[in-house]
Amino acid sequence: DDAQLAQLSACLQQSLSPDPAVRTQAEQFLKDGSVQPGFPMLLMRLLASEGSDAAVRQGAAVTFKNLVKNNWVEKEADVVGAPAPYSVAAGEKEQGRAMLVGLMLGAPRLVQAQLSEALSIVSAADFPDRWPGLLPELIQRMGTPGARDFNAVVGVLTTANTIFKRYRQAYKSDELYKELKYVLDTFAGPLLVLLKEVSAAIDSNAGNLELLVNLFKCLRLICRVFYSLNSQELPEVFEDNMDAWMGEFHKFLCYDNPQLAAVDNKDREKAGAVDQVKAAICDNVNLYIEKNEEEFQRFLQTFVQDVWTLLTKTGLEPNKDHLVTSGVRFLTTVANSVHHQLFAGGDTLRQVCESIVIPNLQFREDDEELFESNHVEYIRRDIEGSDSDTRRRGACELVKGLTAKFPEVMTQSVSGYVTALLGQYAADPHNAWKAKDAAVYLVISLVVKSKSVVKGATETNDLVSITDFFTQQIAPELARAASGDAAGGTGRHVLYADALKFLTIFRSQIPKQMAVQALPAVVTLLASRENVVHTYAANALERTLTVRDHPPVGSPPGTRSTLRYTPGDIQPYAQQMLQNLFNVFAMPDSSENEYAMKATMRLISFMGDAIKPIAGVCLERLSGMVMETCKNPRNPTFSHYLFESVAALVKAGAGDPGLIATFERLLFPPFQHVLQQDVVEFAPYVFQLLSQMIESHPSVLPGSYMGIFPALLVPMLWDRSANVTPLVRLLEAYLRKAPNEVHGAGHIQGILGVFQKLVSSRAQDHHGFFILNAFVEALPLPAWADKLPAIWGILFQRLQSSKTTKFSKCFVVFISLLAAKHGVVAVTESMAKVQPGIFEMVLTGVVTEAIANISGTVEEKVVAVAAAKFLTECPAVLAQDASWAKLLTAVVTMMERPAEHKGEEDLDAEAEEAEARAGYSAAYNALRQAARTETDPVPAVADPKVNLAIALAAVSATQPGRIGSIVAGQCAPEVQQAIAGYCAQGGVAIQ
Numbered sequence: 004d005d006a007q008l009a010q011l012s013a014c015l016q017q018s019l020s021p022d023p024a025v026r027t028q029a030e031q032f033l034k035d036g037s038v039q040p041g042f043p044m045l046l047m048r049l050l051a052s053e054g055s056d057a058a059v060r061q062g063a064a065v066t067f068k069n070l071v072k073n074n075w076v077e078k079e080a081d082v083v084g085a086p087a088p089y090s091v092a093a094g095e096k097e098q099g100r101a102m103l104v105g106l107m108l109g110a111p112r113l114v115q116a117q118l119s120e121a122l123s124i125v126s127a128a129d130f131p132d133r134w135p136g137l138l139p140e141l142i143q144r145m146g147t148p149g150a151r152d153f154n155a156v157v158g159v160l161t162t163a164n165t166i167f168k169r170y171r172q173a174y175k176s177d178e179l180y181k182e183l184k185y186v187l188d189t190f191a192g193p194l195l196v197l198l199k200e201v202s203a204a205i206d207s208n209a210g211n212l213e214l215l216v217n218l219f220k221c222l223r224l225i226c227r228v229f230y231s232l233n234s235q236e237l238p239e240v241f242e243d244n245m246d247a248w249m250g251e252f253h254k255f256l257c258y259d260n261p262q263l264a265a266v267d268n269k270d271r272e273k274a275g276a277v278d279q280v281k282a283a284i285c286d287n288v289n290l291y292i293e294k295n296e297e298e299f300q301r302f303l304q305t306f307v308q309d310v311w312t313l314l315t316k317t318g319l320e321p322n323k324d325h326l327v328t329s330g331v332r333f334l335t336t337v338a339n340s341v342h343h344q345l346f347a348g349g350d351t352l353r354q355v356c357e358s359i360v361i362p363n364l365q366f367r368e369d370d371e372e373l374f375e376s377n378h379v380e381y382i383r384r385d386i387e388g389s390d391s392d393t394r395r396r397g398a399c400e401l402v403k404g405l406t407a408k409f410p411e412v413m414t415q416s417v418s419g420y421v422t423a424l425l426g427q428y429a430a431d432p433h434n435a436w437k438a439k440d441a442a443v444y445l446v447i448s449l450v451v452k453s454k455s456v457v458k459g460a461t462e463t464n465d466l467v468s469i470t471d472f473f474t475q476q477i478a479p480e481l482a483r484a485a486s487g488d489a490a491g492g493t494g495r496h497v498l499y500a501d502a503l504k505f506l507t508i509f510r511s512q513i514p515k516q517m518a519v520q521a522l523p524a525v526v527t528l529l530a531s532r533e534n535v536v537h538t539y540a541a542n543a544l545e546r547t548l549t550v551r552d553h554p555p556v557g558s559p560p561g562t563r564s565t566l567r568y569t570p571g572d573i574q575p576y577a578q579q580m581l582q583n584l585f586n587v588f589a590m591p592d593s594s595e596n597e598y599a600m601k602a603t604m605r606l607i608s609f610m611g612d613a614i615k616p617i618a619g620v621c622l623e624r625l626s627g628m629v630m631e632t633c634k635n636p637r638n639p640t641f642s643h644y645l646f647e648s649v650a651a652l653v654k655a656g657a658g659d660p661g662l663i664a665t666f667e668r669l670l671f672p673p674f675q676h677v678l679q680q681d682v683v684e685f686a687p688y689v690f691q692l693l694s695q696m697i698e699s700h701p702s703v704l705p706g707s708y709m710g711i712f713p714a715l716l717v718p719m720l721w722d723r724s725a726n727v728t729p730l731v732r733l734l735e736a737y738l739r740k741a742p743n744e745v746h747g748a749g750h751i752q753g754i755l756g757v758f759q760k761l762v763s764s765r766a767q768d769h770h771g772f773f774i775l776n777a778f779v780e781a782l783p784l785p786a787w788a789d790k791l792p793a794i795w796g797i798l799f800q801r802l803q804s805s806k807t808t809k810f811s812k813c814f815v816v817f818i819s820l821l822a823a824k825h826g827v828v829a830v831t832e833s834m835a836k837v838q839p840g841i842f843e844m845v846l847t848g849v850v851t852e853a854i855a856n857i858s859g860t861v862e863e864k865v866v867a868v869a870a871a872k873f874l875t876e877c878p879a880v881l882a883q884d885a886s887w888a889k890l891l892t893a894v895v896t897m898m899e900r901p902a903e904h905k906g907e908e909d910l911d912a913e914a915e916e917a918e919a920r921a922g923y924s925a926a927y928n929a930l931r932q933a934a935r936t937e938t939d940p941v942p943a944v945a946d947p948k949v950n951l952a953i954a955l956a957a958v959s960a961t962q963p964g965r966i967g968s969i970v971a972g973q974c975a976p977e978v979q980q981a982i983a984g985y986c987a988q989g990g991v992a993i994q
Contacts, residue, residue, distance in 0.1 A: 011036075011045055012055060015062035037070045038089040046070070047102050050114065057111065064110070064117035071121040076128050081764050083805040100125065100134050108144065108158040115158075119165045126166045131185050137166070138189045145193065148200055153217045156197070160224035163190070167231035175235065183235060191232065191240040195247060198225050202251055205258075215263050219276035222255065226283035230290060237295040249302045252284045256309040271322055278326045285310060285329035292336050300342070307337055307345055315358040321369050324394055331359065331397035338404035346405060352416055360402055361420060363394040364444050366437045370395075371493055374500075378534035378592065386504065386542060399448035406449055406464060414466040417449045425476065436494030439476070443501040446472055447508060459510045459546065469512045477502045478517070481524035496533045503528065503539040507546050518547060519572055526576050529583035529599075537587050538598045544580065545602035548573070548609045570613045577610055578617065585624050595637060600644035608651040608932055618652050619665045625649050629673040633682045643928060646688040650695060650932035657699030666696065671707070678714070683723065688930065690729035695933040697736040704741045709748065712737060716753040721760060724767070725928075731761075731770045732935065735777040742781045751787055754778075759797055765807065772813035779820045780940055784829060791833035799837065802849065811853035816862050818850060819869030823941050827876045843879050847886045854893040863897060865940055867947035870894040874951075875958040888973035895978045898948055952985035952993075959994040967993045 017029035036042045046067045050060060070091075077090045091099070103125065107118040130137055145159045146152060167186070173179050201221050208214050229248070233241055241248065258277060267275020274282070288306045291299040310330045317323050317330075334355075338346055346352060373381040384393050406413040421442045428439035450469060452462040463469065480502040488495075506513065506521055525547075528540035547568065554562040573580070584606070587599040607614050607621065614621070625648055636642055649670070656662030674693065677685045697708060715733060720726055734754060737745055745751070754774060762771030775794065778787055798814060822830050834842045850873075857866050870890060873880055880887055944950045959966035970979055970993065986992055 007045055008049060008052075011049055011063075012059050015049075015059045015066070016056070018062055019058060033066055037066070037074060040092055040095065043067065043070060043091055043095050043099055047099060047106060050106055050110065050118070051102070053109075057113075060111070060114050061117070064114040064121075068117045068121040068124075071124050075125060079765075081766050083763050083765065083801060096125075096129070096133075100129065100137070104137070104140055104144070104162060107162055108155065115161075119161065122162065123165045123168065127169055130166065131182060138186065142190070142193050145197065148196060151200070153201075153204075153214070153221055157217060157220050157224065160221060160228065164224055164227050164231070167228055170231050171234040173235070179235070183232070183238070187232060187238050187240050190228075191238065194225060194228060195244055197221070198251055199247070201225065202254065209260060210262065212263055212266055215260070216266070216276050219263075219280050223276070223280045223283050226280060226287055230283070230287055233287070233290060233294070237291075237298060242295075242298060245298065245302075249306075252287065253302075253305055253309060255280055256284055256306070256313060268320070268322065271320055274322050274325050278323060281313065282326045282329040285326070285333045289329070289333040289336050292333070292340060292342075296340060296342075303337070303342055304345070307334070310334060311359075319362065319365070319367055319394075325392065327363060327394050328392045328397045331363065331394070331401055334359070335397070335401045335404045338401060338408060343405075343408040347409070349412055349416065352405060352409060352412055355401070355405065356416055356420060360398045360445075361441065363398040364441045366440045366497065371497075374497060374535055375493060378538065381535055382538055382598075386507075386539070395444060399444060402445065402448040403451065407452065410464065410466060414449060414464065417445055418467070421445050421449075433494070436498055440497055440501055443476070443498075443505060447505065451508065454508065457549070459508045460512060463509075463512060469509050470514065470517065473505065473509070473513055473517060477505050478521070481506070481521045485524040485527050487527060496531070496536050499528055499531070500533075500535050500539045503536070503543045507539070507543045510543075510547050510550050515567055515572075519568075522573075522576050526579050526583060529580065530586060532590065534590070534592055534596075537583075537590070537593065538596060541584065541587065541596070541599040541602040545598070545605040548605050568609075570610050573606070573609065574613060577606065577613070580606055581617070581621065588628065595632070595641040597638060597640040597644060600641050600648065604644045604648040604651055604932065607648055607655065611655060614652065614655045615659065615662065618656055618662055619669075622649065622652050622666060622669050625652070626669045626673050629685075630676060633673070633676055633680065633685060636682070636684050639684070642684065642688075643930075646685075646692065647930055647932045650692060650930045653692060653695050653699065654932055658701045660701050663696065663700060667705075667707070670696075683725075686720075686723075687725050687729045687928065690726065690733045691930045691933045694729065694733045694736040694935070695930075697733075697740050698935060700740060704744065708737075709741065709744055712745070712748070712750060713753075716750070716757060718760070721757060727761070727767050727770050728929075731773050734774055735781075738777045738781040742783070742786070746782060746786045751782075751790065755790060755794070758794075762797060762801060765805065768801070768807075768810050769813050772817050775817050776820055779817070779824050784825045788829070788833065791829075792836040795834055795837045799841070799845075806849075808853075808856055811849060812856050812862075815850050815853045815857060815866060818845075819866045820940060822869040822872050823865055827872050831877065831879075842877075843883070843886075846873060846880060846890065847883075851886070851890045851893050854890075854897050857897055860902075861937060861939065864944070864947050867894055867898055868941045868944050868950060871947075871951045871954040875954040881958070884969050884973065888969055891970070891982075892974055892978050894951070895974075895981050898951075899977075899981050946988070948985040949989040952982065952989040952991055955982070955993050956986065956989075956991035963994045 014029045014032050017025050018033060020026045020029070036045075046063050049055060049063045050067065052060075055063075074088075074090050075096070078088050080087050103118070103122055107115055107122055110118055126134065126137065141159050141163055145156050170179075170183065201218050205215060205218050205222075208218070229241075232238065255277075258281075260277070263277060264275070267277055288299070288302075288310075292303065310333050314327060314330045314334075317327055337343065346355065370381070373384075384396075402413070402417060406417070424438040424442040424445070427435045428442070432439075446467070450464045450467050451460045452464060454460045480498050484499050484502070503525070506518070506525075510518070525540050525544050529537050529544070531537045531540065548566075550567040551564040552567045553564050570577075581603065584599050584603045587593050587596055593599065625645065628645055629649070632642055632645060653666060656666060670692065674689045676682070677689045693708075693711070697704065714720075715730060720730060734757070738754075745754075758771045758774045760771075761767045761774070801810065802814065818830055831842045834845070854866060854870070857863055871894075874887065874891055874894075875881070880890070955966060970982060974982075982993070
């Protein structure tokens with residue numbers, strides 16, 4: 004009713020209040036409302052009311068989008084047995100779908116953006132099965148040929164584009180193809196009719212600029228929908244009409260209307276309507292050469308000519324950037340394809356370099372402006388690889404593609420341009436610095452065949468000498484920097500940044516001696532006032548310290564690569580490096596410089612023991628920064644590396660009582676601040692660092708640590724998923740370091756409460772088992788044996804109500820660990836207290852079945868050791884021939900599985916991915932410097948296979964002939980063969 008509408012409107016207004024108390028109350032009201040029946044309809048009514056305040060409608064749109072995101076799709080409860088979380092009722096969904104398209108088409112632009120996102124979520128969940136009316140409604144709203152309102156058509160196509168976008172990244176499946184077929188059957192025909200009509204309207208309205216802008220908006224959206232519908236594979240309906248589509252694409256790539264161009268070019272920063280269409284067409288033909296090369300072949304020559312002509316005519320204005328990068332990407336794809344011969348011939352390649360590559364490689368005024376006043380964006384575009392849409396990156400990729408296909412001709416041709424550019428610079432170094440900048444980029448694109456974040460250049464063009472160019476062109480720049488020469492303004496700084504970039508990319512190829520000679524320059528440039536320069540210096544330092552050399556030829560298999568640089572190489576500069584890095588954080592706009600923080604972490608970690616003399620000073624600076632950052636955590640990556648740096652210092656100081664005491668004095672205040680002020684982003688880091696400090700403590704834990712313990716059992720802490728992993732590790736650390744204190748203070752019951760909470764959650768149950776495993780390894784059995792029957796009860800109940808593969812694996816590892824550490828009797832007797840005879844049922848029904856899924860070196864060993872005990876020390880198990888043979892087969896099969904050895908490439912790839920994802924999020928982020936070293940819970944057993952053979956031989960001696968006959972009669976030949984091998988290794992025989 005109207006009163007509810009007015010209340011919602013007032014609440015949305017209050018959610019924008021500058022007063023935090025008012026705002027918080029309003030946000031809570033909206034949050035509570037979002038799980039109430041009728042609330043989505045109320046929001047939609049408010050969105051439909053044109054008389055409402057614009058800010059209120061915008062707030063309603065955001066609230067509606069969030070409601071759809073959280074509550075539209077039905078979810079399963081995470082806690083076993085709990086009711087499912089709230090989702091919008093089917094009737095309300097029906098009403099919502101009926102109103103959504105109309106609402107979106109009639110809404111102001113900002114509201115439309117939010118509703119568009121909501122619509123894409125709803126369509127992904129419900130279209131087409133539960134929303135069969137969606138496409139017919141869109142086609143109807145597009146109007147009929149000859150009587151269309153092109154304003155409305157733009158809205159409809161925007162909606163269609165929102166719905167179909169997901170096909171671009173969707174995984175192939177029968178379900179997807181069924182949906183696509185329905186969409187193509189319904190929408191592709193009307194789309195082509197609309198394209199022809201828009202094309203004709205553009206021809207007949209050449210002077211009506213206002214209408215033309217709208218028609219080109221329609222055309223761009225038609226192109227984007229075309230892209231989405233063709234993203235999976237070439238649909239028949241598009242193949243049959245390829246001449247019509249490609250004819251229109253060709254026509255508009257060549258389209259020219261000087262009056263419209265004048266309107267388009269008024270805004271120097273934003274691409275005009277025609278350029279946006281041309282860029283979208285370039286994307287479409289690029290998709291076709293990538294995916295449908297054979298069918299598209301007959302049009303290729305035309306489009307290469309069109310794009311070539313377009314690029315040679317297009318200027319360097321920023322509003323043309325998107326068009327140029329799309330066009331260059333198309334040419335690069337052709338250059339990398341089987342049709343690269345279109346570029347063959349020295350003249351053609353020279354023209355490409357002169358007309359397309361060199362102009363787009365140039366350092367423009369806009370780049371200069373970014374370098375000086377928006378370093379974050381400059382760095383993002385230049386060294387983070389997220390700049391595939393810059394002209395410079397596009398030109399470099401084109402050179403790279405052509406060099407791969409025509410190495411000799413391209414190397415010769417590009418080298419000529421490099422020499423000419425360097426000649427311009429030599430003639431006038433003060434003013435012609437842009438020529439040298441372009442030369443450096445040309446060389447990089449000519450030389451790098453492939454690269455990675457972790458290793459820099461991994462494959463290079465043998466026709467160019469990296470060391471010669473470094474010695475002649477890069478080293479002099481670095482020598483000038485080392486001498487402190489900062490004269491020459493922006494140009495000089497840009498060349499310093501280029502030199503650092505070159506050093507970084509070719510860090511594996513530049514000989515160690517040359518790189519070490521460059522270190523003084525890197526140290527000096529860390530102190531540069533220019534943000535880009537000190538950032539590039541930090542990046543160069545950090546990446547250089549990670550360079551590894553492959554083991555010499557002839558090394559035994561599995562030999563790891565070694566770090567190229569040693570702490571001794573860095574020692575003379577280390578203190579100055581750290582000093583300069585810490586000074587970076589005091590410079591304007593670099594207080595949260597993630598590159599400098601990452602370099603700090605890398606340097607501390609790299610120096611190892613050598614950092615100890617200055618560890619206290621470093622930590623004083625870092626703990627102060629933690630306190631400062633807590634006030635307003637802005638940059639997740641910076642914060643992550645800040646905590647990594649602290650962890651690296653703790654790692655270096657492990658076992659040193661004096662340093663640990665200093666660390667406690669400096670770190671406890673910021674830790675307390677994080678936990679008391681509830682700085683949610685940082686709590687997981689604090690828990691990891693506390694674990695690390697406890698684990699590395701050289702003696703008995705001081706009382707201050709035990710004082711924190713009760714707070715760790717507060718349920719609210721465990722409700723945040725990001726806290727669970729580090730908190731479990733922290734509990735484990737306490738149990739392993741101070742088992743008597745934990746037990747003596749009466750905390751066992753509280754910890755088991757946490758275990759029960761975790762094990763009832765499908766997402767977190769494995770963490771509950773980690774706590775149990777720590778009990779087994781750290782506590783004497785009498786301290787918690789009386790709790791075991793209750794623990795079994797909880798586990799059996801969960802096995803009955805919701806057995807998952809993950810749960811079964813964890814369960815098997817726990818039983819095995821208990822048996823391996825405390826004997827089979829500890830398992831059988833405690834289980835018998837729950838129900839007599841249940842152990843045998845669990846062993847045959849759960850354990851034997853789940854052993855096949857056990858993975859992990861430690862886990863497999865523990866299970867194998869325990870299984871040897873179950874097979875030979877349990878009379879009840881030995882009495883059942885068939886189930887005994889089944890358990891033996893399962894264990895042998897597990898041990899005979901080929902080990903999943905990760906090569907160094909895989910480990911590098913994982914490291915690269917972890918580096919890329921660093922920074923906190925709703926998920927937990929592990930500190931690599933605080934990683935715990937795994938221990939072997941059964942160190943007395945050297946080889947589990949031999950251990951099994953010895954145990955089987957011993958039991959067979961007590962029942963001669965029986966065990967041997969079960970193995971021979973009930974185990975497969977490959978299992979018998981494996982067991983014979985184990986016996987031979989152990990020098991024993993089964994009777």
